[in-house]
Amino acid sequence: MTEVADAPGTLATVDARTGVGRGVIPIREDARADGCTDAPVLRERGQREVFCGLTGIIWLHRKVQDAFFLVVGSRTCAHLIQSAAGVMIFAEPRFATAIIDERDLSGLADVNDELDRVVTRLLGRRPDIRLLFLVGSCPSEVIKLDLSRAAARLTKAHAPQVRVLNYSGSGIETTFTQGEDACLASMVPVLPPRPARAPAELLVVGTLADVVEDQFARLFSQLGIAARFFPPRRANALPPVGPGTRFLLAQPFLADAARALEERGATRIAAPFPLGAEGTTHWLRAAADAFEVPAATFDRVTAPARERAAQALARHRAQLAGKRVFFFPDSQLEIPIARFLSRELGMALTEVGTPYLHRQHLAQELAMLPAGTTLSEGQDVDRQLDRCRALRPDIVVCGLGLANPLEAEGMTTKWSIELVFTPLQGYEQAADLAELFTRPLVRRLRLAA
Amino acid sequence: MQLTLWTYEGPPHVGAMRIATAMKDVHYVLHAPQGDTYADLLFTMIERLPRRPPVTYTTFQARDLGGDTAELFKRAAREAFERFKPAALMVGASCTAELIQDDPGGLARALNLPIPVVALELPSYQRKENWGASETFYRMVRALAGPHVPPPGTVRAPREAGQRPRCNLLGATALGFRHRDDVQEITGLLDALGIDVHVTAPLQAAPADLARLGEADFNVVLYPEIASLTAQWLQRSFGQPCTKTVPIGTGATRDFIAEVAQLAGIDPARALHDATARAPWYARSVDATYLTGKRVFVFGDATHAVAAARVAATELGFTVVGLGTYSREFAREVREAARLYGVAPLISDDYLEIEAAIAELQPELVLGTQMERHIAKRLGVPCAVISAPVHVQDYSARYSPQMGFEGANVLFDTWVHPLMMGLEEHLIGMFRGDAEFHEDAAPSHLGGAAAAPIAITTAVTPIATPAPLAAPTTGAAWASDAEQELRKIPFFVRGKARRNTERYALDRGVPLITLETLYDAKAHFSQ
Numbered sequence: 001m002t003e004v005a006d007a008p009g010t011l012a013t014v015d016a017r018t019g020v021g022r023g024v025i026p027i028r029e030d031a032r033a034d035g036c037t038d039a040p041v042l043r044e045r046g047q048r049e050v051f052c053g054l055t056g057i058i059w060l061h062r063k064v065q066d067a068f069f070l071v072v073g074s075r076t077c078a079h080l081i082q083s084a085a086g087v088m089i090f091a092e093p094r095f096a097t098a099i100i101d102e103r104d105l106s107g108l109a110d111v112n113d114e115l116d117r118v119v120t121r122l123l124g125r126r127p128d129i130r131l132l133f134l135v136g137s138c139p140s141e142v143i144k145l146d147l148s149r150a151a152a153r154l155t156k157a158h159a160p161q162v163r164v165l166n167y168s169g170s171g172i173e174t175t176f177t178q179g180e181d182a183c184l185a186s187m188v189p190v191l192p193p194r195p196a197r198a199p200a201e202l203l204v205v206g207t208l209a210d211v212v213e214d215q216f217a218r219l220f221s222q223l224g225i226a227a228r229f230f231p232p233r234r235a236n237a238l239p240p241v242g243p244g245t246r247f248l249l250a251q252p253f254l255a256d257a258a259r260a261l262e263e264r265g266a267t268r269i270a271a272p273f274p275l276g277a278e279g280t281t282h283w284l285r286a287a288a289d290a291f292e293v294p295a296a297t298f299d300r301v302t303a304p305a306r307e308r309a310a311q312a313l314a315r316h317r318a319q320l321a322g323k324r325v326f327f328f329p330d331s332q333l334e335i336p337i338a339r340f341l342s343r344e345l346g347m348a349l350t351e352v353g354t355p356y357l358h359r360q361h362l363a364q365e366l367a368m369l370p371a372g373t374t375l376s377e378g379q380d381v382d383r384q385l386d387r388c389r390a391l392r393p394d395i396v397v398c399g400l401g402l403a404n405p406l407e408a409e410g411m412t413t414k415w416s417i418e419l420v421f422t423p424l425q426g427y428e429q430a431a432d433l434a435e436l437f438t439r440p441l442v443r444r445l446r447l448a449a
Numbered sequence: 450m451q452l453t454l455w456t457y458e459g460p461p462h463v464g465a466m467r468i469a470t471a472m473k474d475v476h477y478v479l480h481a482p483q484g485d486t487y488a489d490l491l492f493t494m495i496e497r498l499p500r501r502p503p504v505t506y507t508t509f510q511a512r513d514l515g516g517d518t519a520e521l522f523k524r525a526a527r528e529a530f531e532r533f534k535p536a537a538l539m540v541g542a543s544c545t546a547e548l549i550q551d552d553p554g555g556l557a558r559a560l561n562l563p564i565p566v567v568a569l570e571l572p573s574y575q576r577k578e579n580w581g582a583s584e585t586f587y588r589m590v591r592a593l594a595g596p597h598v599p600p601p602g603t604v605r606a607p608r609e610a611g612q613r614p615r616c617n618l619l620g621a622t623a624l625g626f627r628h629r630d631d632v633q634e635i636t637g638l639l640d641a642l643g644i645d646v647h648v649t650a651p652l653q654a655a656p657a658d659l660a661r662l663g664e665a666d667f668n669v670v671l672y673p674e675i676a677s678l679t680a681q682w683l684q685r686s687f688g689q690p691c692t693k694t695v696p697i698g699t700g701a702t703r704d705f706i707a708e709v710a711q712l713a714g715i716d717p718a719r720a721l722h723d724a725t726a727r728a729p730w731y732a733r734s735v736d737a738t739y740l741t742g743k744r745v746f747v748f749g750d751a752t753h754a755v756a757a758a759r760v761a762a763t764e765l766g767f768t769v770v771g772l773g774t775y776s777r778e779f780a781r782e783v784r785e786a787a788r789l790y791g792v793a794p795l796i797s798d799d800y801l802e803i804e805a806a807i808a809e810l811q812p813e814l815v816l817g818t819q820m821e822r823h824i825a826k827r828l829g830v831p832c833a834v835i836s837a838p839v840h841v842q843d844y845s846a847r848y849s850p851q852m853g854f855e856g857a858n859v860l861f862d863t864w865v866h867p868l869m870m871g872l873e874e875h876l877i878g879m880f881r882g883d884a885e886f887h888e889d890a891a892p893s894h895l896g897g898a899a900a901a902p903i904a905i906t907t908a909v910t911p912i913a914t915p916a917p918l919a920a921p922t923t924g925a926a927w928a929s930d931a932e933q934e935l936r937k938i939p940f941f942v943r944g945k946a947r948r949n950t951e952r953y954a955l956d957r958g959v960p961l962i963t964l965e966t967l968y969d970a971k972a973h974f975s976q
Contacts, residue, residue: 047525048508052484072450074544074573079459080487086840099451102574105548114450122452138482138545141511171484172511172545382505382532401489401501408499 036369041357046380049401050330050355051084051417052171053179054137058085059421060183061094063207066130066235069095070122071169072115072147073137084417094129096122100139111145112153119154123162130161131235133183136168163190163235175355177253177331177420180207184231187238188260191230194242202227202287203239203266205258206251209423216250216274216426219284222301225291241266248287250274250425252365253332255358272364274425275333275433276340277309282364305427312431313344319438321346326393328402329353329379330416337397337419337433339368345434349373350391353384395437412444455800455820457775457838461571462543463488464581468589469539470502470623471651475589476535477504478526480518480546480553495841496624505529509546519551526557530564537593537656538562539585541569565656567592579674579750580778582622586651587678593659598686605688608666614713615645615665617683619691620676621652626753626837628652630850631671635696638853639669642706644713663687667712671695671852673752674776697756698764699726699857726854728861732765743868746771746812748795748803748821749836751779753851755786757816757835760860762790770810771795773803800824811945814868819843829944831867925954928963935967949974 054077057069071077078097085093098118104111115134123129132154134147147166154164167186169179184205194201202225204216213229220227228239230247243265249258252273262268271286272279281302288298325347327334334354341347351374359366369375376384381402388396389409396406396413403413414437424433462479469477470492479485485506492502507525509518530538540553554568567588571581608614618635621628629652636646647665648658668683668691670676680691690712696705703721710717731737745767747758751774761767773795774783780796787794795806804824807815815825815832819839825832834843835851850856927935931950938946946967953970954962 046508046528047486047506048483049486049489050483051487052482054484055487074460075453075456075458075577076460076462076485076544076573078453078456079463080484082456083487083491093454096452096454099453100574101451102572104450105574111450118450118452138484139548142514142545142548170511171482172509172514175483382528399490400494401486402493404493404497404499405501 035367035371036373036375037363037367039366039369039371039373039375042374042376044376044378044380044383047382048175048355048379049328049381049399050379051176051399052080052138053169053174053176053182054081054135054171055084055176056169056179056183057081057095057135059207060180060231063210063233064131064231064235065233066128067094067133068122068126068129068131069133069135070119071095071097071135071137072140072145073097073100073135074139075099077137077139094126100143105143111143112150115145115150116154116157119158119164123158127161130163132158132162132164133186134164134166135179135183136166136170138170138172141168141170141172165190175329177251177333178356180251181254181256184254184257185260187231188241188257188264191238191241191264193264194240194244198240198244199226200244200246200291201240202269202291203241203245203247203261204229205247205249205261206254207231208250208425212423212425212429215428219301219305220287223284223288223291223293223297225287225293227287246287246290248283249361250283251333252336252358252361253356255356255361258361270364272339272368273333273336275336275430276344277306277313277427277430278344279336279340280309280425280427280430281306302427309427309430313434316431316434316438317345319441320434322348323394323441324348324350324391325437326350326388326391326396327352327354328381328384328388328396328398328416329355329376330397330399331420332356332358333419334397335362335365335369335375338373339365340430340433341437342370342373343368344430345437347437350393351376351384351387353377353379355379395441412440414440453799457798457800457818457820458578459488459491460544460573461576461578461581461584462541462569462573463491464578464583465539465541465569465571465585466492466502466504467578467582467622467624468585468651469504470498471621471625472503472589472654472656474536474655474657475503475539476529476533477502477539477541478522478529478553478557479504479506479541479543480522480551481506481508481543482545483508483510485543485545492623496844497841498623502623503533503535505533507546509549514549518546518549519556522551522553523556523560526553526562527560530560530562535564537565537567537589539567539569539589541571544573547571547573565592579776582675583678583778586620586622586675587682589651589656590659590662590679591682593656594662594683594686597660597663599663603688613643613645614667614715615647616709616713617647617662617665617668617689618649619668619670619680620672620674621649622672622675623652624837625652625672625675626839626843627849627851627856628672630848631852631856633848634850634853634855635669635671638696638702638706639709641719642710642713642717643715644709663689665689667691667709669709673782674750674779695752695756696852697753697856698760698860699729699854700763701756701759702726702853702857726857728764728854728857731858731861737765737865740865740868741766743767743814744770744810744812745814745816746807746810746821747835748773748775748815748817750774751776751783753836755782756851757860758786758790760857761816761864764857765861765864767814770812771806773797773806814864816864833864833867925951925959925962925966928961931962931964931967934964946971 061069134151136147151164151166165186167182230239241264245266246269247261247266248269269286269290271283274280274283332354334352338349338352342349353376357377396411397416400415403415406413423429469475489502492498505525507521509521540557542553557566569585621632648662668680668689670680670691683689692708694705694708696702706717745761747754754774758769758772762769769790772787772792775798784794800820815821815830816835818836822832849859950967950970954966959966
């Protein structure tokens with residue numbers, strides 16, 4: 001699963017290798033006609049108006065309930081997390097920052113002692129913690145503080161109660177959701193090995209809201225597929241991995257985690273992402289085909305939810321069809337969401353920006369995008385704003401730094417962070433996802449009236 | 450290395466952003482990695498600005514660290530100049546760029562831009578947001594007003610006959626707590642005195658305005674954390690005296706009026722006479738009697754904390770039981786003020802220390818920042834916000850200054866509101882046990898007994914749930930008559946009565962809390 005899927009004809013190869021049968025993905029026929037498989041991508045460099053990977057901590061710490069995230073960074077890092085976490089900061093959250101100060105910068109050996117002292121104090125105060133992440137930041141990366149050695153040293157010191165891992169959430173290396181990718185990738189090496197000759201197992205990879213995870217768990221169980229989720233809710237429930245593990249990405253931003261899983265012998269099931277009713281059906285069907293679930297069973301299990309989702313979406317389609325949408329880059333969710341808005345709600349795509357485009361993981365998504373969509377990767381925010389103003393889209397998906405200024409210019413916006421924090425995947429949430437786009441448009445109408 | 454969860458202040462370059470965003474016609478080019486743009490949303494979301502802060506970030510990435518970050522900076526600076534056409538450019542580094550040691554000032558000068566370029570040195574690993582704002586304002590004023598400084602020994606020309614005295618208002622920034630309305634209030638107050646505001650800065654000032662700061666007769670320092678450094682320089686360079694009193698509270702406002710009248714050489718009597726402050730009368734009205742001696746804990750930036758303590762003690766009749774600040778630069782002022790009230794000053798930016806102090810002192814009202822609001826909520830103590838950092842609700846749509854006479858009115862309402870109104874407290878005490886006011890009774894507008902089961906559940910909650918931070922005071926059991934008596938105490942003070950009694954019993958090794966113990970404890974703690 002290492003070939004790049006952006007050459008013509010690769011889709012079929014992917015399907016063959018993953019065992020997805022011909023005709024299972026009905027979009028293959030469309031792919032040539034109106035897909036974006038071969039579409040040129042506007043690659044830009046310049047000022048990026050995006051979060052760094054540290055922000056991932058805010059949802060990751062809610063998911064893994066006995067993990068603690070200790071950022072080793074500057075006051076800026078602490079301030080960023082505080083600003084992004086909002087009210088959560090007051091609820092005894094399981095994250096903090098070890099702020100590097102002047103004394104630490106004067107000599108490296110001292111920093112390690114300081115870090116050990118901070119970690120010991122922290123674990124003393126929070127005896128419930130089982131997994132501690134040392135999270136690298138721009139300052140810690142630039143001064144080349146070796147957090148992986150620190151993690152190994154601290155694991156030794158605090159075993160067996162606490163395991164210490166490390167990853168980087170720095171802005172120089174990661175954009176927003178890539179922090180989750182780095183975190184999951186750091187956990188892969190410590191996942192227990194799969195017992196030999198154990199029956200094939202499905203691993204769903206990527207943080208999902210608990211309610212969504214429960215829905216998927218029920219669906220997989222009704223399909224007769226043994227499924228586990230990664231990251232797990234507790235650090236002592238790490239899923240085993242090895243040859244025979246088939247994994248399905250639930251999120252599009254997991255390049256490194258997927259590679260780490262493949263290095264341990266797991267194979268990826270290619271699928272679009274479970275956003276919208278169609279995306280969810282393709283996603284589930286890719287797993288069903290990989291586990292040889294009969295088509296009749298698949299239809300019986302998914303039919304009620306598909307029906308419900310279709311009904312719920314119809315109302316939104318009436319309001320959104322024909323509306324033009326523009327995406328600023330933020331989370332890598334832009335392309336799957338654009339696909340959903342275009343195919344299931346009839347919206348017109350102008351520019352779809354993404355901080356990073358993983359051709360292979362997004363191959364099926366790209367094939368489903370309407371031809372002629374402008375794709376952009378990376379950002380030069382002022383130039384992108386010029387393009388956005390020139391296009392005058394009906395709704396702009398952007399971060400909170402741009403949303404109010406664009407509203408003040410008369411545009412309607414949907415702030416993108418909500419797309420990461422709200423449960424959106426799966427059938428039951430398809431209409432919630434649509435509503436995130438309906439609401440700002442309805443609001444504008446109401447206030448103008 | 451310092452273990453931190455909450456930080457009262459951001460890094461110094463956020464202080465610089467507060468100056469840039471407050472001003473007009475300037476642009477700040479910040480050498481910073483991807484992600485530091487998070488600070489934009491403090492301005493667009495918390496302060497709800499309808500425009501982007503005038504800041505361009507170089508957004509260097511790991512792959513740039515090999516060598517061309519300096520080139521990246523120069524390109525960003527050049528493009529920002531061409532696109533935004535500012536009248537002055539600020540350049541500097543965020544914490545990470547400080548480590549890679551490019552020289553933004555030198556690099557920007559090499560571009561030979563036809564506008565003033567102000568290089569900012571903000572040591573991120575030693576200093577914080579307010580210091581950054583103060584330093585930035587000072588650097589901007591020096592760079593722009595510096596060329597107009599008269600030669601040493603020059604005597605200020607006397608004011609022309611018939612010309613009203615002029616002053617500058619210094620210190621208001623973007624993301625300042627009530628800065629917008631304070632400026633309006635003080636401008637109005639000065640106008641009533643017959644004094645014109647020459648330049649307000651940095652808020653709403655353009656570089657050209659900073660250049661003419663020296664023309665005013667004197668300076669009004671609204672926020673010493675931001676403006677005293679600049680005011681001292683203006684005093685040395687232009688011979689402009691500056692105000693020392695921050696006009697927060699009725700008394701301080703009257704002192705302020707006397708001070709500016711003296712600086713302007715005019716008679717303050719009219720402004721003092723016309724003052725429409727309702728707060729002093731409200732505080733004297735009998736309804737406010739119950740406020741007497743309420744124990745209050747005050748924390749915030751130094752200026753607001755010191756001012757709030759004075760208002761609390763002398764204008765509302767509270768007892769100040771704690772006073773502190775996170776502003777280390779102004780610790781001296783807070784220590785001096787703490788001496789006035791006979792309390793130990795708390796100089797700390799570790800919120801756990803502040804939480805411990807509040808839990809220990811058991812105040813009846815907390816005046817603090819957003820953080821103290823949450824601490825107070827957890828401890829079940831009423832609270833009002835007096836200082837940054839604050840969240841979005843404290844950038845209000847309505848006019849709500851802290852300064853001047855209207856500010857005093859705002860303070861009275863804001864601080865008294867969270868306390869139970871005196872009459873209400875009195876009535877509930879008098880009628881407790883009555884059918885209608887009994888704690889288990891449903892509100893009469895909901896039909897009284899009909900909703901009783903629900904009402905009981907809610908009313909019982911305070912007893913069932915132990916106070917979150919109550920010390921584990923097990924050891925003494927409650928006798929049933931004492932338990933009965935405890936239930937007669939209004940629910941909103943019952944938790945405290947229970948804690949106090951249990952602590953009293955524990956301290957004295959009393960195994961069973963009786964009616965006697967309850968009232969002994971009450972007598973002990975009411976001393």
